[in-house]
Amino acid sequence: xxxxxxxxxxxxxxxxxxxxxxxxxxxxxxxxxxxxxxxxxxxxxxxxxxxxxxxxxxxxxxxxxxxxxxxxxxxxxxxxxxxxxxxxxxxxxxxxxxxxxxxxxxxxxxxxxxxxxxxxxxxxxxxxxxxxxxxxxxxxxxxxxxxxxxxxxxxxxxxxxxxxxxxxxxxxxxxxxxxxxxxxxxxxxxxxxxxxxxxxxxxxxxxxxxxxxxxxxxxxxxxxxxxxxxxxxxxxxxxxxxxxxxxxxxxxxxxxxxxxxxxxxxxxxxxxxxxxxxxxxxxxxxxxxxxxxxxxxxxxxxxxxxxxxxxxxxxxxxxxxxxxxxxxxxxxxxxxxxxxxxxxxxxxxxxxxxxxxxxxxxxxxxxxxxxxxxxxxxxxxxxxxxxxxxxxxxxxxxxxxxxxxxxxxxxxxxxxxxxxxxxxxxxxxxxxxxxxxxxxxxxxxxxxxxxxxxxxxxxxxxxxxxxxxxxxxxxxxxxxxxxxxxxxxxxxxxxxxxxxxxxxxxxxxxxxxxxxxxxxxxxxxxxxxxxxxxxxxxxxxxxxxxxxxxxxxxxx
Numbered sequence: 001x002x003x004x005x006x007x008x009x010x011x012x013x014x015x016x017x018x019x020x021x022x023x024x025x026x027x028x029x030x031x032x033x034x035x036x037x038x039x040x041x042x043x044x045x046x047x048x049x050x051x052x053x054x055x056x057x058x059x060x061x062x063x064x065x066x067x068x069x070x071x072x073x074x075x076x077x078x079x080x081x082x083x084x085x086x087x088x089x090x091x092x093x094x095x096x097x098x099x100x101x102x103x104x105x106x107x108x109x110x111x112x113x114x115x116x117x118x119x120x121x122x123x124x125x126x127x128x129x130x131x132x133x134x135x136x137x138x139x140x141x142x143x144x145x146x147x148x149x150x151x152x153x154x155x156x157x158x159x160x161x162x163x164x165x166x167x168x169x170x171x172x173x174x175x176x177x178x179x180x181x182x183x184x185x186x187x188x189x190x191x192x193x194x195x196x197x198x199x200x201x202x203x204x205x206x207x208x209x210x211x212x213x214x215x216x217x218x219x220x221x222x223x224x225x226x227x228x229x230x231x232x233x234x235x236x237x238x239x240x241x242x243x244x245x246x247x248x249x250x251x252x253x254x255x256x257x258x259x260x261x262x263x264x265x266x267x268x269x270x271x272x273x274x275x276x277x278x279x280x281x282x283x284x285x286x287x288x289x290x291x292x293x294x295x296x297x298x299x300x301x302x303x304x305x306x307x308x309x310x311x312x313x314x315x316x317x318x319x320x321x322x323x324x325x326x327x328x329x330x331x332x333x334x335x336x337x338x339x340x341x342x343x344x345x346x347x348x349x350x351x352x353x354x355x356x357x358x359x360x361x362x363x364x365x366x367x368x369x370x371x372x373x374x375x376x377x378x379x380x381x382x383x384x385x386x387x388x389x390x391x392x393x394x395x396x397x398x399x400x401x402x403x404x405x406x407x408x409x410x411x412x413x414x415x416x417x418x419x420x421x422x423x424x425x426x427x428x429x430x431x432x433x434x435x436x437x438x439x440x441x442x443x444x445x446x447x448x449x450x451x452x453x454x455x456x457x458x459x460x461x462x463x464x465x466x467x468x469x470x471x472x473x474x475x476x477x478x479x480x481x482x483x484x485x486x487x488x489x490x491x492x493x494x495x496x497x498x499x500x501x502x503x504x505x506x507x508x509x510x511x512x513x514x515x516x517x518x519x520x521x522x523x524x525x526x527x528x529x530x531x532x533x534x535x536x537x538x539x540x541x542x543x544x545x546x547x548x549x550x551x552x553x554x555x556x
Contacts, residue, residue, distance in 0.1 A: 069542075303371050338379040446479060521534050
């Protein structure tokens with residue numbers, strides 16, 4: 001263990017008490033009864049820890065190649081954490097998918113529930129919920145006073161989420177959580193009191209967003225180039241030419257849609273359109289599952305099958321990683337996401353789906369590729385394997401480092417890899433993968449276009465509003481024209497892009513950089529290149545920004 005690793009491990013030890021909910025997310029025991037301090041002082045304390053750690057890294061030389069990679073990864077990530085904090089992004093960001101409120105609410109999904117101690121922790125957190133949100137209101141007010149506030153539209157949408165989470169006819173999240181625990185006596189009374197308090201606090205926070213913050217919100221949802229450049233670099237861990245990437249998005253979407261038309265012909269006959277193929281697939285009872293519980297079980301079976309078949313053939317999957325749980329989220333926001341295992345693997349990696357209200361039938365052809373994305377060889381293999389590699393990676397690398405472009409880019413790369421390995425020979429499953437890829441390419445266009453308010457190319461391959469400038473309304477029209485998803489899910493997608501600039505393109509741009517890194521490795525190694533070895537070496541580096549990834553791979 002070298003000095004860089006000592007700094008990294010000390011950072012984790014100092015960070016956990018400053019972010020108890022974060023500790024629960026990554027599976028560090030001992031903090032499940034506490035909540036984060038979301039007041040300005042709490043944010044300052046976490047920022048000061050980052051600055052102190054960066055100062056230590058600056059004067060410490062790595063003692064090995066692995067430490068060099070760790071130092072570069074930490075300096076890149078923590079440096080951007082400071083940049084975002086000093087720009088006011090960290091303390092002002094409220095969107096339909098990320099905020100201090102979302103972190104507080106969603107941590108309950110991961111908390112242990114069995115036994116009196118676990119349930120006492122839940123009660124303590126529920127009863128602390130109100131105080132945390134009061135501190136968060138102060139932070140948001142101060143940020144607004146300094147001119148940093150989210151858009152009015154995003155604030156109103158989050159207020160609507162608060163309504164659904166607290167509505168007895170909606171998710172009724174906190175009371176539903178306590179009812180499922182079934183505790184009685186003194187502990188049951190504490191849980192019910194906490195549920196009532198957290199429900200009231202969440203409803204009150206929604207009112208605060210509507211009545212106080214939304215009137216101060218930005219009229220435009222567009223981030224503008226300066227904010228977007230920082231956001232893009234943060235989510236990718238790399239600097240990219242945004243204008244070139246925007247133009248590439250059009251070309252990539254056109255390429256994918258041409259390939260989809262070929263596959264559509266295999267499904268619905270020569271000359272069939274993609275929509276005709278989709279209609280044929282949706283009408284096939286063999287490809288439809290009724291009921292979200294049955295669909296969860298189907299996803300679980302497919303995830304288990306992929307792990308069993310890929311281990312020992314294309315990947316060496318550690319024993320702890322050969323278990324994944326597919327779960328239904330207790331909310332209905334429409335997201336599909338992965339959460340990593342706890343540090344000791346007592347809590348496995350999990351694939352979650354927050355099924356929107358009203359959706360009861362599910363098309364398997366659309367979601368085969370999703371299982372590979374969230375499970376193996378996607379997020380679960382990448383993130384859970386990183387957690388295993390204690391002999392190669394320090395605690396910060398194993399627990400705290402996640403870069404969207406690296407992680408989501410790998411997961412999208414994994415979908416395409418499964419096609420290369422022969423797992424998408426069924427044309428319906430192949431169309432599902434291509435449709436998902438097309439969504440991610442459309443995101444590149446719409447996200448960059450809307451936030452930079454760019455002109456739509458006059459010669460764009462789709463003849464879409466040539467020469468006009470992007471607006472959220474045009475973004476909605478474009479997505480509906482190119483993405484075959486229910487409106488409920490697509491509306492959430494658009495709101496997410498508008499409130500979380502730079503994140504949506506990280507999937508497809510991240511995949512692009514992963515593919516470039518593989519081609520670079522092939523060029524360096526020539527006849528000695530081995531795909532299985534490339535994957536092992538790349539994943540053994542742990543999570544890191546995509547620019548540091550390319551530098552680290554070049555040194556192998």
